[in-house]
Amino acid sequence: MEKEIQVAEASIQEMEPRVQAHKWYPRFHVAPRAYWMNDPNGFSYFNGEYHLFYQHHPFSPEWGPMHWGHVVSRDLVHWEHLPVALAPSTEDDADGCFSGSAIEVNGKLVAMYTGNVWTGPDHDTDLKQVQMIAESSDGIHFTKRVEPVINEAPEGDIHPYHFRDPKVWEHNGTYYCVLGSRTKDHQGQVLLYRSDDLLNWAFMAVAAKKEGNGGFMWECPDLFHLGEHDVLVMSPQGVKPEGEKFHNLHQAVYVLGELEYGTGTFTHGDFHMLDAGFDFYAPQTLEDPEGRRVMIGWMDMWESEMPTQAHGFCGAMTIPRVLVPDGDRLLVQPLPELAELRREAVSYENQPVTAKQTFDSVNGTCLELRVEVNIKNADAFRVNFRSGSEEKTVLRWDKKDAAVTLDRTKSGAGVSGTRTVKVNTESDILKFRLFLDQSSAEIFINDGEAVMTARIYPEETSDGIEFEAEGEAVIERLEKWELH
Numbered sequence: 001m002e003k004e005i006q007v008a009e010a011s012i013q014e015m016e017p018r019v020q021a022h023k024w025y026p027r028f029h030v031a032p033r034a035y036w037m038n039d040p041n042g043f044s045y046f047n048g049e050y051h052l053f054y055q056h057h058p059f060s061p062e063w064g065p066m067h068w069g070h071v072v073s074r075d076l077v078h079w080e081h082l083p084v085a086l087a088p089s090t091e092d093d094a095d096g097c098f099s100g101s102a103i104e105v106n107g108k109l110v111a112m113y114t115g116n117v118w119t120g121p122d123h124d125t126d127l128k129q130v131q132m133i134a135e136s137s138d139g140i141h142f143t144k145r146v147e148p149v150i151n152e153a154p155e156g157d158i159h160p161y162h163f164r165d166p167k168v169w170e171h172n173g174t175y176y177c178v179l180g181s182r183t184k185d186h187q188g189q190v191l192l193y194r195s196d197d198l199l200n201w202a203f204m205a206v207a208a209k210k211e212g213n214g215g216f217m218w219e220c221p222d223l224f225h226l227g228e229h230d231v232l233v234m235s236p237q238g239v240k241p242e243g244e245k246f247h248n249l250h251q252a253v254y255v256l257g258e259l260e261y262g263t264g265t266f267t268h269g270d271f272h273m274l275d276a277g278f279d280f281y282a283p284q285t286l287e288d289p290e291g292r293r294v295m296i297g298w299m300d301m302w303e304s305e306m307p308t309q310a311h312g313f314c315g316a317m318t319i320p321r322v323l324v325p326d327g328d329r330l331l332v333q334p335l336p337e338l339a340e341l342r343r344e345a346v347s348y349e350n351q352p353v354t355a356k357q358t359f360d361s362v363n364g365t366c367l368e369l370r371v372e373v374n375i376k377n378a379d380a381f382r383v384n385f386r387s388g389s390e391e392k393t394v395l396r397w398d399k400k401d402a403a404v405t406l407d408r409t410k411s412g413a414g415v416s417g418t419r420t421v422k423v424n425t426e427s428d429i430l431k432f433r434l435f436l437d438q439s440s441a442e443i444f445i446n447d448g449e450a451v452m453t454a455r456i457y458p459e460e461t462s463d464g465i466e467f468e469a470e471g472e473a474v475i476e477r478l479e480k481w482e483l484h
């Protein structure tokens, strides 16, 4: 694989200087040095560092034969790029090293991923997927096992080709892995396997599937214990909209339940959305040394407009988010250590807002903004950000719907539409926490009750932030930091 990696590195290095100065290139999010990125892969902690790999096409800003790009961090905040870790190089992954995970075993970092081969021109029907292993002693250079460790999909009502994205974990001395799958008539499901050595895998059961509106394929499953429950995170394709939910082409959801390790069945409740915005897919989690469950997702969506492609790059990761159990829900919160990125700060207190209002130094393109607003006497409250003469992205709370809407009708190039999520304002206090980074917005509502993520492509001069209310809202606290 050495030769393939060298060719990929040469391609990236040639393009890199042109890409990273672009106005839409993220400053504190993980993004490809150049060209294309999708799913996070192999998110793991190894030898005192966090490793994050990602689906990467190092030859063009479009999806293509998948490699694994690689970044590393000591704190999940500052990331350093490493050389491409996996490249297509064997008979079984000739057309792509698809998504997978990584786990530390006896001082080695072991990656398990899907080898993909096209057997004809139709990418939906003409494919063969197998599960493969690659190992590394230093966390940087990987050696593949040439033979797949899972060669074909199991018997039963399981689609023979679409099975992929292994996520491995260890439980009481045994390894387990979940795989994304579908039934023969295209209903999403998750398969569970077990192994004593990561090389010989035994199929246990279809761990989970959903009757009704569950989508045609479940990609990128991730199963772990958190608080009182086992949690299955996954990315179902083709779920239909229900009310204000599920309006993206594909979803990233979790279900809470119990995994019966003896039989391999997972009894669970209904889908909850992990993000109520536009651009969040294929998240993967790890348990950090403090026992926190940290999640990173791909901050884009399949088949959406991606205006950065014209500039040689595409795709980014979200900030790391901590999953916190809260009864029959999970809260999704920004990693607290992101505070290390804070530079120049401004803050205001007890500011009544009626008509449109701005505050000195509360503006920018790369920042964190925290707003706590008393909405007892308000019918609506709005924050317009990345606002300029023609552009603005609008975050709006409406009392009549008890909901927050993110509107990117005027967010700049390529994007449009709105997303809405119900929120709880029984306390009369509404909390917004925004992370903006050149071409993205991640909005945490009420301490993680909901998150809305969007890519936006405004002019760099559209850096205004305005607050508006119908009735009277009182901003009890407003804080803004430049982030570097």
Ligand code: FRU
Binding pocket: 038, 039, 055, 066, 098, 099, 100, 114, 164, 165, 180, 219, 220, 281, 282
């Ligand atoms: C999810 C996904 C995975 C697959 C990978 C290919 O976004 O479709 O199922 O392994 O992307 O890049």
